[in-house]
Amino acid sequence: MNTVSRHFVLAAGGTGGHLTPAFALAQELVQRGHHVALITDERGAAIPGKPDFLPAHVLPAGRFGKNPLRWPTAISAVLKGRAMARRLYESFQPTAVVGFGGYPALPALLAARSAGVPSVIHEQNAVLGRVNRLLAGRVDAIATAYEEVDRLKPAFLAKTHVVGNPVRAEVLALRNEPFPAFTADGLLRVLVTGGSQGARVLSEIVPDGLAMLQPALRSRLQVTQQCRPEDLEAVRARYANHDIPAELGSYFQDMHVRLGDAHLFIGRAGASTIAELTAVGRPAILVPLPIATDDHQAANTREMVKAGGARSIRQERFTAKELAKQIQAMAQHPETLATAAHAAWNCGRPDAAEKLADLVESFGGEPIQDVIRVGADSKAELGNAAQGAAA
Template sequence: MTAKHFVLAAGGTGGHMVPAAALAAELTRRGHRVALITDPRGSRFPELFDGIQTHVLPAGRFQAKRPAGWLPAAREMWRGRALARQLYRTFKPAAVIGFGGYPAFPALLAAFAQDIPTAVHEQNAVLGRVNRLVAGQVQAIATSYDKTERLSSRFADKVHLVGNPVREAVLALRTRAYPLLEEDGIFRVLVTGGSQGASILSKVVPDGLAMLPVQFRRRLQVTHQARIEDIDAARAQYAEHQIAADLATYLPDMPEQLAWAHLVIGRAGASTIAELTAAGRPAILVPLPGATDDHQTANAREITRVGGARTIAQSEFTAVELAKQMQKLGLDPAALENAAGRAKSVGRPNAVGDLADLVESLDAPLVRLPVGAPAKPKAAFA
């Protein structure tokens, strides 16, 4: 296949950046050249985009409760669009792919102005605001769940269920067996609140684990990723309860931590769900209540429905409730291993390949696919 140039545009959170990085790696492996457009937050993930030229462009953020900031945001957005157009004149992309977040918006606007083929990828089970804004103009909408809320049926002809790409190191866990769990052996718990941590987990988890029967509690080995402002208090709680725990504000070896985990306690961000289902790890999920459009609750539904996770609303996430759910899961190794298999059953291990196939085909004839069909386009969208 002829080598092409592609621009990926992603907002500066891990949920947007990780799948963009996975696609960048796959397209590069196929011989293409990739450029990234992001914001200052996205430039803090350099390890994800080694060897990829990165452009930090202005992108205003429109906040409903701050109308006074709309005009400055519009100016920034328009300035980002102008800079993106300059980039496209020299880089000449075959297509521009947005991964959500406001930094993707000016990049896509510039592509529309220059008639460059476009697509968006939605990581969550609710179509994000920027992706909703551009859904009518892009050639393809790649989704991660079999049902995506806030996605109009008017766009059914260009929707492709591909899944949410994960890092190669996480995908490799799919071929590894669930870690052996003996009735009197070490029980490894991974606690993670995503790239920003989660204060509620640091406050509740140590006390919840302390309520477990003493024989179970002594088996625990906890790895806990916490916010910097919470880590000392959480460490003191674990020590007070005599629970073996390693705490850090960042876990660079997350795939290896996931490999050895018998149970994950965490938020329900898109990347977390994608990694749990790729690796096949059971979880207790506490969706972030303030997430836009409550998308984390929607993200958790599929894995919970099949029995791969238990979801607890943050308002109900107490030490007592956590201890109750832990005992139901942890005291039955066979049930835990079964839950791991159920989590894996809804994983989409071919996500990055299917997304790359779709992206490569954007400037070629594409076939009209039914909603949820694998991304193997061959003829034109309507």
């Protein structure tokens, strides 16, 4: 058991997809006796779920788009954030810096490189994200959630480690609970969510799709659906017209409990969603977000679909008729749904936080020295960064 207390910095963009695994790693490292700090943006510092023990440092971070005319402003912001991160490292003296993607991770990891601090990036999706693509050649290790990751260069495979995507402790606690009993005449509990902001297409399609199920299945439905606040009344009216019992809300505090009770999930294919579905073992009908960068949500579905734990429907093909067809195929017989649940469960990587912590700890040799090495010229480095991010 490790008895040496070290310092680690986690850097992540201010979205749940980046921060959820960062929080899970923070919990694991603190349980091992280490000290952890977070670098993020203003959204990340205020996001629900941040552990109370985790101090957040807000750094400026420019976004590099495809328009080179905007790069100077972005470079200036990143340089400012990089200098702030360097000052933090001088006082905090981290053993390693771990980036989880998003532009706020860029200055933190560039500062680690110039300061001679070991660095690791974690990719939650099945496509290497822009910032992680930019930094992949500059870090000491790459951790992935999937064995197959698009846009990860073969040259980097030697330092790539498949660890999975850490999930919230309350979700992981459900992994060893049995799949809810589903019988030929029992309730079919369906959970529908579209990510943190909801998804209008689900509100428009799902009620009508459920209404098209064969009467023997439709009469047993019990639906929980997350919607955008402005869509709630319209969705409620749709379910009422179809005489389908449904509990609706824009946010559910106990989402992990509802996931544990569900027989079938319908929703988007974000990295955290897939990680939680496979951690708990819940069959799913996934509708990847069509505007996701590099179509990464479609890539996220591959492993689960191949295993038989999910079905994926492209949004342009996501009609009420197609949804009813897929539900009917999955839930017409209890054993079919249970088999899909087990297939989803087999895709889970419940020890993701522990494996990621082991990887991060492997860089904890001698304490970081007081003398900080100066890396490549900042402007040149960031000029290359801008080109890489825009690629």
